Amino acid sequence: EVQLVESGGNLVKPGGFLRLSCAASGFTFSRYWMTWVRQAPGKGLEWVANIKEDGSEKYYVDSVKGRFTIFRDNADNSLFLRMTSLRVEDTAIYYCARDYRGWLEYWGQGTLVTVTS
Amino acid sequence: QSVLSQPPSTSGTPGQRVTISCSGSDSNIGTNIVNWYQQLPGTAPKLLIYDNYQRPSGVPDRFSGSKSGTSASLAISGLQSEDEADYYCAAWDGSLRSHLFGTGTKVSVL
Numbered sequence: 001e002v003q004l005v006e007s008g009g010n011l012v013k014p015g016g017f018l019r020l021s022c023a024a025s026g027f028t029f030s031r032y033w034m035t036w037v038r039q040a041p042g043k044g045l046e047w048v049a050n051i052k053e054d055g056s057e058k059y060y061v062d063s064v065k066g067r068f069t070i071f072r073d074n075a076d077n078s079l080f081l082r083m084t085s086l087r088v089e090d091t092a093i094y095y096c097a098r099d100y101r102g103w104l105e106y107w108g109q110g111t112l113v114t115v116t117s
Numbered sequence: 118q119s120v121l122s123q124p125p126s127t128s129g130t131p132g133q134r135v136t137i138s139c140s141g142s143d144s145n146i147g148t149n150i151v152n153w154y155q156q157l158p159g160t161a162p163k164l165l166i167y168d169n170y171q172r173p174s175g176v177p178d179r180f181s182g183s184k185s186g187t188s189a190s191l192a193i194s195g196l197q198s199e200d201e202a203d204y205y206c207a208a209w210d211g212s213l214r215s216h217l218f219g220t221g222t223k224v225s226v227l
Contacts, residue, residue, distance in 0.1 A: 035216070037162075045154070045162060045205050047216035059214055095161055102209055103152040103167040110161055 002026040002106045004096050009111030016086050016115070022079040022096030022108060030054070030074040033099035036081050038092035039110075046092075049081065050099055064090075086115045121145065121206050121219035128225040129196045137222045139189040139206030145217055149209045151189040153182055154218075156203045165204070166191060198226045 008020040022034070035050040049060045049070040058070050069082040079096050091114050097104035122140040129135040139151065153166035164173050166182035169189065179200075181192045189208075193200055206219035 037218075044203075044221040045156075045207075045218040047207075047218060050216065059216075061215055062213075101168075102150055103164055104154070104162075104207075105164055105167075105173070107161040107163065 002098065004098065004106055004108035006094060006096050006108045006111035009094065009113045011114045011116065012086055013117055014086060014088055014115055017082070017084040018086065018113060020081040020083065020094055020096075020111060020113070024077045024079065024096075024098070027098070029072075029077040034070075034072060034079045035097045035099045035104055036070060036079075037095045037097055037104070037107075038090075038113075039095070040089070040092040043092075048094070051079070083113070086113075088115050091115045121208065121217050123204075123206060123219040123222045125220070126223045126225065128227055129193075130227050131196055131198065133196045134192060134194040135196055135224060136193075137191045137204055137206075137224070139191070139219050141187050141189075141208060141217070143187060144212035145187075145208040145210040146184065146189055147187040148211060151182065151184050152207045153180075153191045154205045154207065156205065158202070162205065193224070196224075196226055200224060201226050 003025045005023045036048040051058045051070045067085045072079050093110040095110045096108045098106040150168045154162040155165040156162040169184040170182040179195045183190050204222045210217050
């Protein structure tokens with residue numbers, strides 16, 4: 001059974017940093033692109049970033065470029081999102097998802113990031 | 118960042134058919150596949166339709182997707198109370214090098 005479990009969400013001040021993790025199981029992690037999607041409270045879904053199977057390609061939404069870094073550890077079946085220079089508008093539930101040929105087949109339950117002074 | 122446009126809400130009575138539109142442009146829907154996601158209240162999104170019209174295993178055939186030009190549609194026939202949810206279209210945008218989600222449509226069953 002495919003499982004994605006996010007962790008690392010927390011309350012942080014503007015300008016602060018966090019590292020989110022996503023533990024994957026039930027599939028061969030190294031064979032799939034992986035994606036982070038976020039959802040601000042009461043708002044819609046926003047794609048944040050994705051990363052190729054071997055980590056050689058990464059793409060980001062404009063609003064996080066230069067502040068967030070997506071990376072992965074295939075030996076540990078883990079996906080990460082390093083978030084720096086956090087802003088109030090980064091407050092959201094962050095989901096990791098398995099990306100297959102452009103669609104997000106499986107999603108985790110999400111982890112909440114709250115940026116507030 | 119551009120988004121794909123959807124109506125904010127739609128509703129129907131049990132058994133009715135409802136459709137949700139998703140409007141994009143040449144760089145996203147016009148040249149790439151469209152996927153649809155269902156988000157039940159308080160839960161993570163779930164893949165509902167992929168590759169324009171394909172249904173993952175377990176998704177009832179009441180749900181159907183289509184695409185024409187720079188627009189796509191999701192239809193729900195035989196509407197049921199458990200279909201009350203938010204629905205999002207999504208597509209890769211080749212110009213932005215970014216994945217786009219639609220603005221989301223809330224479906225209510227009256």
